[in-house]
Amino acid sequence: MxxxxxxxxxxxxxxxxxxxxxxxxxxxxxxxxxxxxxxxxSKDALLHALFERKTERLRARFAASLAATEGQGLEARVRALIETLFLEKATRSRLGVELARQAPRLEKERLIERLSEDIHRAVHAVLDAHADEVGVADRELASWLVVHGVVGIADAAMLGPPARLRDPVFISAVTEHVLDALRVARLPSAR
Amino acid sequence: MxxxxxxxxxxxxxxxxxxxxxxxxxxxxxxxxxxxxxxxxSKDALLHALFERKTERLRARFAASLAATEGQGLEARVRALIETLFLEKATRSRLGVELARQAPRLEKERLIERLSEDIHRAVHAVLDAHADEVGVADRELASWLVVHGVVGIADAAMLGPPARLRDPVFISAVTEHVLDALRVARLPSAR
DNA sequence: CTAGAATGTGAATCATCCTTCACGTTCCAC
DNA sequence: GTGGAACGTGAAGGATGATTCACATTCTAG
Missing domain, CATH: 1.10.10.60 (Homeodomain-like)
Structure with a gap:
């Protein structure tokens, strides 16, 4: 039930x-x-089901977020993705942490990896679509770094006041930080 | 014993x-x-001791890394810090993960937070020392974002091939990524 | 209404450790 | 050499908590 x-x-x-x-x-x-x-x-069966529910939801939110910003500029799309991630991390955060803690025992690492790969791929696509605004050479690597970097930031923010992850000012700051890393100095010839 | x-x-x-x-x-x-x-x-006493040992070591490595690059350029110092973090994450990584998993139960969160605050402060100091190369306005926030971003990257890299965290090419890429975010477009007047 | 299936119940079972403690063994001061 | 302090041993105690199962209770079809 x-x-x-x-x-x-x-x-x-x-x-x-x-x-x-x-x-x-x-x-x-x-x-x-x-x-x-x-x-x-079994008790673990419950956890498996919870895992399913959680990842399903995250996937859906990301898809929705991408769909909602279809055709918009780089900044808007990056911001939307970051906002989505933060929001998901902020909702039922303890639940998320506890599930993550059990992931190894339940052998859910592969599943998590697949999820983060999908997100990575989505971000990569966004960067490619705005290649003119992105100054870094290796967009594949850059999107990987950005995704995991932002996840790390979200995890750290979770330990502080829970409101921070929903604070538009904070979200803007992170977005700017990410964009700074992506845009790079865009002078005619480097350096 | x-x-x-x-x-x-x-x-x-x-x-x-x-x-x-x-x-x-x-x-x-x-x-x-x-x-x-x-x-x-008690069994927990063992874990407490292991925690002590681990954080002690990390602290020492960071201090050493900072001391060793005293007076060098921004890039060299940032790189050294990243390299140190990656190296520590890569050594006995499973041990580190298991300890982190037990942190909440052992109420070690405060300790961990203090540790990461110290690292944050150290990075902040480095950025201040090279303020001329750092284009972001809020260096305090930037160092926080950078520290937790890099930690997130390290955690993600740990799940892949263990050698990656020691790969100089990878370390360089992360360093560049971080520096890109910090330097920002440094034109006479913005935008 | 009633048999049988489906579903629900929770006390008893079972397994797994952490922790203790009664009993060696070793080592040293005298 | 000897008494006892320090150190070591591992079987037994106790707690906890997942899982089972013999027994209700509820539902449904005929």
Whole structure:
């Protein structure tokens, strides 16, 4: 059932993995352990499902963000992507952190890698589409660096005040930072 | 004893936290569980000690790296810092990941935050010292973004081939990327 | 209405460690 | 050489928590 999954998400979010017991999850969902095992044959099965839900959602948001800015300028598109990432990281952040913590044990690394590759590819496409504004030589590498750099920034920001990731001023600053790295000094002949 | 700590590091590194039992650690150190508890009164005590060792080392490497490039140019110093970070992330990377995973439970977040603040401050100082080469307005913010951006890049690189973090070509690319963001178009009057 | 299926229940089972402790063994001061 | 302090040992204790299963309860088709 779906309420079981949501209950699992809530317990995981509020108590962390170590204190998330199958009994607590079942009770929170208004069911009993037995029922839980009817739908999810193991505690890990719950986590797998949560993983699915989370990555699905992130994928969808990115796609939507790209679609919504189709045809716009480089800055607008980069900003939209950054905003989307920050927003996703900010929503249920504890849940995200706990899931990430369990990723190795659940062998979800491949899945995560694939996800970040897809994002990388999307960013790469955006850079290519605005090649005239991008001064760096290797756009493939640049997009990889930018994606993971921004993820690192998001992760660090999560540790501070949670509002920061939604602060337009902060988002603008990060966007500018990224664009600075991409545009490079665009003089007729280098240096 | 020190061999106990090293044994703990090895077990943690090769098996991960969930499979790291106190008995295994003791045996690997050539001792018995009882002896282990003589020196480390709990399993967590071992982890605390490992944390200490790891952060101590990182701090020392950074300090050394800064000292070694004292007086050199911006690029050389930035590169040295990046190289140091990558090297540290690459050494015993699994150990580092497992420790980071346990950080919340051990309440080591404050410690980690302090560490990254110190690094942030050091980078900020470097940028200030080379203010003439740095085009961004807010060097404080820029150093924060750079530090966490590079950390994110390092974390992502760790998932790929381990050699990448030690590859001079890769390090150069990241350095350039960072410098591009910092130098910005340095025209007499903006834009 | 009623048999049987589907679904729900939660106490009991089972496995896994961390931790303790009663009992060696080693080492040193005298 | 000897008493006892320091150190070492590993089987047993206890806790915790996932999972099972014998037994309700609810639903549905006929």
């Amino acid at each position: 779906d309420s079981l999954l949501e209950a699992a998400a809530q317990v995981l979010e509020s108590e962390g993995f170590e204190k998330m017991t199958t009994t607590k999850v079942a009770l929170r969902a208004g069911a009993s352990v037995g029922s839980l095992y009817q739908y999810y044959p | 020190d061999s106990l700590l090293e044994a703990a590091a090895q077990v943690l590194e090769s098996e991960g936290f969930e499979k790291m039992t106190t008995t295994k650690v003791a045996l690997r150190a050539g001792a018995s569980v009882g002896s282990l508890y003589q020196y480390y009164p």
